[in-house]
Amino acid sequence: MIKGLYETHIQVSNLNNAIQFYTEVLGLKLAHLDETRPIAFLWIGEDKDFMLGLWEQKENLQPRHFAFSCDLQDILDYSAEYLKNRNLKPYNFLKDGMDKPMVFAWMPALAIYFNDPDGNQLEFISILEGKSQPNLGVISYDEWLNNN
Template sequence: MIKGLYETHVQVSNLENAITFYTKVLGLKLAHRDGTRPIAFLWVGEGKEFMLGLWEQKENLQTRHFAFTSTTEDILKYSVEFLENKDLQPYNFLKDGSVQPMVFAWMPALAIYFNDPDGNQLEFISILEGDGKPELGVLSYEEWMKQTQEI
């Protein structure tokens, strides 16, 4: 029955600002804005593949986490520059001050994080080839490549 995850929703403090961020900064496309409630829906990807819902919440805002699928090449070569050019602060899972993408060895997957204006934790992620190696934990891509080539 389940073939994937189609949509997710996040709370935002200001719908107008959130629409601007997700469309102008990240490049998503506005799909629909509900005229009766402070809600907007955005297309993620091409051909209505995925959807992101933005729900304005003025009080008790609860931040969430979700990840955008990306390619390994884009994450390694362009993600940090892309984010910094948009005045967004990239960070890795370890939050150790480095802006270099990290590998979750159990999956394995390469990822880099950043926040939206409301503090929702966003991520660019790419599944890497090969089997997971949970014993390696979270490590740099360079270390992942070294570890997996030695095996």
């Protein structure tokens, strides 16, 4: 019955600023704006593939997390540069001070994180080939390759 996740919604403190961030900085496409609610819907990928809803919330903003599905090679080759060129700070959970992608070995998946202006934790992720190896924890991509 369930084939995937079609849309998710997050809270933002300023709808116009959030629309600008997600369209101009990340390249999503505005699908619909309803200023009476106030909410904006953005297309992720091709029109009608996936959707992100932005709800303006002036008080008690509750930051969330979600991940954008990306090509493995794009994450490896361009993600840190892509984010830095947009004045965003890429980070991982390796505690190594580097801004390189990491591998969640239990999935396995390659990922790198960054935050939007409202503190929502965003992620670029690509599922890796290979078996789940939860015992490895969170490791660098080089470590993943050495263990596979």
